[in-house]
Amino acid sequence: DVKVTQSSRYLVKRTGEKVFLECVQDMDHENMFWYRQDPGLGLRLIYFSYDVKMKEKGDIPEGYSVSREKKERFSLILESASTNQTSMYLCASSLDRGRGYTFGSGTRLTVV
Amino acid sequence: AQSVAQPEDQVNVAEGNPLTVKCTYSVSGNPYLFWYVQYPNRGLQFLLKYITGDNLVKGSYGFEAEFNKSQTSFHLKKPSALVSDSALYFCAVRDGPLSGGYNKLIFGAGTRLAVHP
Numbered sequence: 001d002v003k004v005t006q007s008s009r010y011l012v013k014r015t016g017e018k019v020f021l022e023c024v025q026d027m028d029h030e031n032m033f034w035y036r037q038d039p040g041l042g043l044r045l046i047y048f049s050y051d052v053k054m055k056e057k058g059d060i061p062e063g064y065s066v067s068r069e070k071k072e073r074f075s076l077i078l079e080s081a082s083t084n085q086t087s088m089y090l091c092a093s094s095l096d097r098g099r100g101y102t103f104g105s106g107t108r109l110t111v112v
Numbered sequence: 113a114q115s116v117a118q119p120e121d122q123v124n125v126a127e128g129n130p131l132t133v134k135c136t137y138s139v140s141g142n143p144y145l146f147w148y149v150q151y152p153n154r155g156l157q158f159l160l161k162y163i164t165g166d167n168l169v170k171g172s173y174g175f176e177a178e179f180n181k182s183q184t185s186f187h188l189k190k191p192s193a194l195v196s197d198s199a200l201y202f203c204a205v206r207d208g209p210l211s212g213g214y215n216k217l218i219f220g221a222g223t224r225l226a227v228h229p
Binding site for chain 2: 092100104108
């Protein structure tokens, strides 16, 4: 089975900190995605990547950046964390664009 | 633009009764449709998908979904609900090239299913 691993399940950071959320997949998937999940809003796409060193903005990229230096790893970066970035962050990968995604277990980030 | 709507925030059903979680979509071209389930403090798990073929799609844990092109719906169903089915369910549609998209998935807001003993 494809495994998508997010490095932290729970994270507490202070306002203004630079935060790195890491995601690693073990099945050579080209496509990787970062979503945030908030009650009543469902999943909103932050950034996605279809290849190494390639990135595309999703629906809510403001305040975030990403890095994909290796195929298996897709990092989400909060340049200066703010309290409105408190959320559940979900990473996903897929073999090709038309298939379903495999999700990681999520990182619940609290910014205080 | 592609979109998906889940009109119910919550669905309540008694154990043993049939359940339906509703989903409607808007796409350009042929739809690729998906259902995912999320248990508390977990990521999303794939349940089933419709690409082409039979309108009734069978998936994991006894769930099935019916694709209805005329009603642009893809409702999730199960003949007999279990308490363990209680979770958050997401419908998703592929954002395809005909709408200028990148073939990524667009998710609905989610429907919470509560199955009571």
